[in-house]
Amino acid sequence: MRVLIVEDEPYLAEAVRDGLRLEAIAADLALDGAQALELAAVNRYDVVVLDRDLPVVHGDEVARRLAGAGDGPRILMLTAADLLDDKASGFGLGADDYLTKPFDMRELVMRLRALGRRPAQARPPVIESDGVRLDVFRREVYRDGHYVALTRKQFSVLHVLIGAGGGVVSAEDLLEQAWDENADPFTNAVRVTVSTLRKRLGEPQLIQTVAGAGYRFGPS
Template sequence: MRVLIVEDEPHLAEAVRDGLRLAAIAADIAGDGDSALELLGVNSYDLVVLDRDIPGPSGDEVARHVVASGSGIPILMLTAADRIDDKASGFELGADDYLTKPFELRELVLRLRALDRRRAYARPPVREIAGLRLDPFRREVFRDGRYVALTRKQFAVLEVLVAAEGGVVSAEKLLERAWDENADPLTNAVRITVSALRKRLGEPWIIATVPGVGYRIDTGTDTTASGRDTTDPGSAHA
């Protein structure tokens, strides 16, 4: 899951971002309305955490933009405006949830995960492919009935690959979906994480490298050869 945090208090925004990362949720920060609109235009987000009182275009204007775009991105308004009239106007603007400050980070994480599950275009709660069973809510992975312990990043990468249902996912897309905008585009993190993930899942290798393109879940019967990590997709961070 990748979230955009729109918050003009730097310390609060960074604390929320760091807390979400500990919960395996990638997060970017926009400190004003203009930055929020810019990031929404160039990145793909699953959710927006939106403060209403921000410089530039207000949080309400950002909410209107998200709704008008037709993207279906859920909005959680996170604001000090706690009157019932404030909440009512927020929902009328298109907010899907409303959390007032001060708040507990754990509650924010629970609300974000609930919103993610309820998205109109959401993945099924549990995905199964080629003997893999991935439960995004419980953060559990099983292969042929065997529980597989994964790190947060390994789980995030596998979640993207499983969602592609056997389709090829580029290293760039994995970097975008499982990391965030601060990730170095030249890093070897994707290749290293995929290699470690293969080992965790065990043989026969189920993650295939498509040379020069990316990675995919091998849904065929012969996964050993296609899963060899002998060639990288055509970039340094593949």
């Protein structure tokens, strides 16, 4: 999953980002409400972790705009405003969850994963294609009934490729969907990850390189 952290205290924002990355959750940062809206307009996020008392554009306005956009990200308000009326107004603005400061990082991760299991559009928890069975929520992969041990990044790349339904996915799209915004667009991380993923899945190969276009999941 990919998360946007909107927090105007840089130290806290960076601590949350680093903690999420340790849990294999790609996380970007926005230090004010305007930056949050800009990033949400160009990137696809599963959840926005949103402080309320933000500079430039208040967090309440950010929540209102994101919720009003329709098929947008889930919103988890993470704020020091802990009164019942504060929570009621937060949910009224479109928040899907509400966590007050101070908080435990483990609880934040659990809440994010719970929100990730409630996508805007229904997705099957288990995807099967060409003998590969990918369990999204258990993060398990089997090929022809045999368990395949994958790293979190390999799992994310495989999920994107299978989800394309046989279509070609460019390296740029893989980089956008399986990495965060700090990924170097000129890196060879995609090529290396796809190469190691092929080896893990075994023969015959199921990830095809389409010259000049990207990668496609399926038999050659």
